[in-house]
Amino acid sequence: MTEPVPIKSVHHVELCVGNAKQAAYYYRKAFGFRQIAYLGPETGHRDRASYVLEQGKIRFVITAPMGADHPCAEHQKKHGDGVIDVACRVKDADEAFQMAVSRGADVAVEPRTLEDDRGTVRHAAIRTYGDTIHSFYALEDYDGPHLPGYDPLVIEEESAGLWRIDHIVGNVEENRMNHWVDWYRDVMGFDKFLSFDDKDISTEFTALRSTVMSAPHAALKMPINEPADGRKKSQIEEYIEFYD
Helix, strand or coil: CCCCCCEEEEEEEEEECCCHHHHHHHHHHHHCCEEEEEECHHHCCCCEEEEEEEECCEEEEEEEECCCCCHHHHHHHHHCCEEEEEEEEECCHHHHHHHHHHCCCCEEEEEEEEEECCEEEEEEEEECCCCCEEEEEECCCECCCCCCCCEEEEECCCCCCCCCCCCCCEECCCCCHHHHHHHHHHCCCCEEEEEECCCCCECCCCEEEEEEEECHHHCCEEEEEEEECCCCCCHHHHHHHHHC
């Protein structure tokens, strides 16, 4: 059994969008998230605008690029609005990164120190399916509202009662589910939590297969879905085509 990468929790999920201010407003008004922090040109960062939203134990970062050089620019151009980073909190970002890379993970961001007047954070990241990454953050020495560079900017909203992220789905190409199931087992040390075939998840016209991989203590659950044959195109295949 592969020793698991020691993930404490999902720290945040970052979405790349075309209009971060508009998207943040939508998540606040429609889903009851409160805004807690902001990074952008007004705070000295001219490459992007990022709004941090929180509800219960859920934290979303909504980012729009301000120029073509920011990673979100190409991601948003290719995919439209979508998730770029499923970011995990760990005790030691260097250790988590080295464990994953030594088992075959591709490097997205080498270990580095982020800092401001509220303290320091260690950060590293690896690549997973599609253009998605997993960041590792060690925050024991940081006392800011989110991460270095973010300033507090609070807008209260009435909660919709959301408490935590139960799972985060990865939709992959046909016949690639087992590859990514093996990747989460061999690279991240996840266990198989549950699996479904096209007899379990299907309608008259469309079907899919899914295997749920889980970090220890269900700190992060990742269902990996692939298309299955049906009378019409699978919703997973349709999603992958639209999302490019």
